[in-house]
Amino acid sequence: MIRIGVIIVCHNIENNINTDLFVKNLNQAKNLELCFVNNASKDNTYQILKEIKELSKIDFSILDIKRNKSDISAVRSGSRFMFNQFNLNHIGYVSTKVLNKKEYGICGLIKHIRINQNFILRYSKELKERSKIKQTMFQTVFSIKDYLDKLNNTN
Template identity: 60%
Template structure:
């Protein structure tokens, strides 16, 4: 079962290592990635385009022309993924949260690709505990939050 992952970028040119992304994203067979450029004024969009062009078919790119809040950018990515793919689980990573929590994009990509099955099982258990069935946008989850909870419970391979 594939997991959809939305990664929102805004002026992250210096944080993006295209070689690292390509290496790890091509190994992540059960991830469908949507890279969202949130009106970056630097070279971020070009780097994301390089990643999309050099990766296998599991990477999509959404370019937002006018800056939006992180939540709105995630919704744009979720809407795109919902229309393009048949996914039951969609998570997101905001690069703004990465910077505040002192993670690197590279470490999160690595942790995500190594722990796909654990994240998926955790998401299924969270959804089963909810009494009311959620809409698509309500069920989109924060991958950083999940990884932190799984790390606390000693269920992660690496972070």
């Protein structure tokens, strides 16, 4: 099975994290390389992510950005880290700003990605095949939100 990298940009989501549910969903995630980018949260988001990392059987990365950046800049930071640390051909991203508007939230996102991993991989491959030019490292990173929107429109 091919591993997929997922960058999740977090900002002040402390109140949206159910630690037990989060750990449960993480522990079931196979073939995913997760990177949480804490984008200058003013609450305890970063501490909660570190706590979850200790409780989880699945290892994941946490980047802590001290000064608030745009989501695109935070994704670039996560992408740079993922490309340097792991050998991944498929890296997607999502911002928790998007998650707060969706029904599944941060805990449900992990479950949704885990369950739909093959479909997300297929979506990433489709995007690469449609590209007429050779893409740079950052151009190959795809939006999981776009995939979720596409999935919701087909249901």
